[in-house]
Each structure stands twice: as structure tokens, then as C-alpha cells.
Amino acid sequence: DTGVSQNPRHKITKRGQNVTFRCDPISEHNRLYWYRQTLGQGPEFLTYFQNEAQLEKSRLLSDRFSAERPKGSFSTLEIQRTEQGDSAMYLCASSLLGGLHEQYFGPGTRLTVT
Amino acid sequence: GENVEQHPSTLSVQEGDSAVIKCTYSDSASNYFPWYKQELGKGPQLIIDIRSNVGEKKDQRIAVTLNKTAKHFSLHITETQPEDSAVYFCAARGIDMRFGAGTRLTVKP
Secondary structure: OOOOEEEOOEEEEOOOOOEEEEEEOOOOOOEEEEEEEOOOOOOEEEEEEEOOEEEEEOOOOOOOEEEEOOOOOOEEEEEOOOOHHHOEEEEEEEEOOOOOOOOEEOOOEEEEEO | OOOEEEEOOEEEEEOOOOEEEEEEEOOOOOOEEEEEEEOOOOOOEEEEEEEOOOOEEEEOOEEEEEEOOOOEEEEEEOOOOHHHOEEEEEEEEOOOEEEOOOEEEEEEO
16 A cells, blocks of 8 residues: 555544654655644644655644654654644645645544543 | 635535535635545545646546636536545645635435
8 A cells, every 4th residue: 555644543532641643655755744624624734844844834733732754754743731622633645845736645543532 | 824715515416417616715826726535534535636827627527627817716526426425625725735614515326
């Protein structure tokens, strides 16, 4: 399977706990994006990487959120001190640098904070 | 920043009929307009896209039109089939990618 993969697919956690999600992009893709999607809404941009550099962060990304892409391949998104409002689908997408912005999404990680 | 409005929010058609979903955007600098199909429990799947130097693009039963002057773009699905039932999202890329709120399309057999 050469698509974008995300793990875990589902995560249930108690409020106040930390969670970490992983995204493995399509292997030759330089750019990696994180989005959040709540029920009945389209994906909302959180942040993106070009290789290992985090180039843009949305105002939606509070201080409790941190993302890394240490070797320019897979990426992790960590949420510290989770709140019930963090419950959502977290989507990862990747694209080629120099490509015309076609982004390919993974299946997402559904987070439920109880 | 970019603001993308999508209509309708729900659309029900009979199998074989056409479906049209419309979006408007606010940022005149937006230059790339993809459409995604999302099925239950899955991530969005890119189905067609159009760039700002093109007015129309077609791929089998799916077509997209773009009116840059009016900042409108639309998705047209002809000869709809039950497997076309899903949520469809438009998006516009300016500084970043902004998505519409989605249209839930139901194709009745």
C-alpha cells in the first residue's frame, strides 16, 4: 500500500492525558499536512512541513499541540492535556514539492476525549 | 484569509440524474481548486481539481467549472450511481487550503 497511513485509527483518552498520533506520507512526498475535522465540517488546516521544516501553523494550533517531522519522513502530532473540545478526526495529507498542490489524505485518527 | 462557502449541504437525486454542487471563495489570489469525496470512516479522496488558468475540466462522469471573475466553481456529476453517495468537499488554495463545509450526496436507486 503506497498511500498515506495514520496510526492509531481510533484513540479514546481521558481529559488531561497526552496523546500522540503518527502519519506516514507517500514516500516521495516532501510536504506533509495536518488537518482537524469535526462532525459536519470540512477539514481545517493545522500545520504543514516541507521536508523536516515546519513552515506554517494555523491559529487553531494552540500551545498544547506540537508536531514534528524529524527526518523528513513520518510525522507525529502530540496533544498535551487533552480537552473535550479536542475530540475530532485528525487527518494527515502529503504532496510533492513542486507539484500543483495535489494533497492526498490518509484515513485519519479519530480522537475521543472523555 | 480565504473563506469557502459550499451549497447545498445535502442533495438527494435519483440514480441516473445529474448532481451539481457549488462553491464560492473570497481570496482572489486562490489558484487551485480541488474536490474531494469522503466516505464514512475514511479520509477525503481527491476526485478532480482545476487550476486558475483553466475554465473547465472533465473526467468521465465528473466535471468542474471555474469562474474566476465571480469566484465561483462547481462540481457536476452526470449519470449518478448509488456508489456516488458520499460527502463532497470543495477547497480553494490561497495562502493555505480552505475547505467548504461539505455536501452530503445521496443517490437513490
